[in-house]
Amino acid sequence: MAAIEVERLRKTFRVPEHRESLRGALMDLFLRRYKEIVAVRDISFRIPEGEICGYIGENGAGKSTTIKMLAGILVPTSGRVEVAGYVPWRDRETFVRRIGVVFGQRSQLWWDIGVIESFRLLRKVYRVSETDFRRRLDELTETLQLGDLLHRPVRKLSLGQRMRCELAAALLHNPSILFLDEPTIGLDIVVKTQIREFLKKLNREHGTTILLTTHDLQDIEALCSRVIMLDEGMIIYDGSLEELKERWSRGREIRFRFSEPVEPSGLAALTDGLPVRWTAADEESARLWVPREIQVADVLARLVGALPILDMSFKETGTDEIVRAIYQSGSASVPAAGPAGNASVPGVEAAGGKPVPAAGTAEAAPVSVKAAGDAAASAGPEEAAEGEPGEEKRTEAQVRG
């Protein structure tokens, strides 16, 4: 059974359009103009149980909107979505017991109380039995090294510490599906690695299905067997990372260092007739770009012996570069300029003409974190002046947050 099934899913937002100048602002007061923004355009995919799938795309591509529809937060405009056998938005209260969600940019812990207090509250919210809770908590405390964090208030944790607690909080009820929206954002490399290791272990031992969005492609390389790439609300690639790399890296680069100066014009003469390209850095080193369809052996056969090669290294095109190139072109179909015989990539949906930019919808968030729950209850200055008993304290709590 598929853990996640999505068919022709679409979400449009209606946002007010602001007119310029004072006159425009006045007109806005009486006659609001709205424009429709399509955040997700009729996407379809299926994720089987136990898979770790990366969901990538630029800011504003519709990643977060999709996750929010899958998690039951947003109601789709049209299309079908089924997660763990439920329709998320319709069966929200029962459905969310089966899933865990972590938003890298928002806290789900209560700001003012100790971490363990938050966990206990979640235990009650998710109706986890005391024994299950203890066992689960011990396990999470050990693997995420939460030990001495548990009794601190959330507002006193560092981002890395908080993130580990967030993960634990999302997993206390042992969900079968985990949604992660930029889980490693703003974290240092040690915590990032720790979290990746943890997720791998979780997937291996509990068979948890994981869907994560990220801007850090190392997350993808470390974790994901599959990548779905989104651009302007449409899926432009769905397949394995290996395949993406293979199809998209159009060649490799060989770097040479020479033991004595070599005339750049002499280099070109050596590879005459082959579709390769030389870039000479200086007289003692050079880089040679070799397209995929040319065998490296054929090239080297001409060079070895003819050149005073001191050292030589190969460089495959990195995922970063590939993804950057795809983002820039807005399509994962290999451009016509690429090597012959590679024109189509399986699983690629035709991107077609570029639709109207859908930027500035749900994405592009500032990296600030707001605690959920009680800390959000702030009293405006008006309140403070009027002095409701015991109100101002929360303004203070927010400033500190």
Place this chain on the structure above:
Amino acid sequence: MASAYLEFIRIRFLTMLAYRVNYYSGIVIYSLNIGVYYFLWKAIYGDASQLGGFSAAQITTYVAVSWMARSFYFNNLDREIANEIRDGSVAIQMVRPYSYLLVKFMQGFGEGLFRLVMFMLPGLVVVMLLFPLDLPEEPWRWAVFFLMILFSFLINSQINLLTGMIAFWLENNQGVMSFKRVLVDLLSGVVLPISFFPGWARTVLEWLPFQAIAYLPGSAFTGTLNGSEVAYAIGVQAAWSLALILPIMLMWRAARRRMFVQGG
């Protein structure tokens, strides 16, 4: 599940307790309010023995008790909801297996309980020492009063839920919330008992939920309502508490479809 909701009451109570320093200033401000209205009403009455169905002693008691009750039923649920919608943290609330509005309501109740125990009851003692109040001797009036301010809390919170949810439609509902605040204070009878309004206004106000928040419990407590009138007043409160559930549910359903999450 019920235990989870109770837990929200407890945690809000504890959170309030942790930051209790500021509530001392609240005591001063409430005492000032009561004092000002006390002397204002004394001046208005002058030699008159009865105005708008209240004797001078009753009106001062009414003012004091209404303000103390206000400290219990008052909350900022509308602001909390609006803030959570504006900063997008409402998304977190939606991935939890509970009713968002019910949780908000429980948090409001935790806050109300805190104010009742830490503020209203001690405050009432202070006010009794400062001003000569005419407190009822019948125990049932006290019982009825506490039942009625429970309804006051219910109705006021329901109105706050409705006002807060407007933030799903308006980018900024500050204005609406301020308007509601003035409306509730003015029309609920905290400042001026409903019986002091001109006849046509009274008829209108009797058909609005606001009088059920302050005027009815205050009147029952000070003795301007008696016997079956008190039963009727409780009935009116109960009716409003039930009647407001429907618009809240409809609004929430509409909001679910409209919901978008600010800041990703």
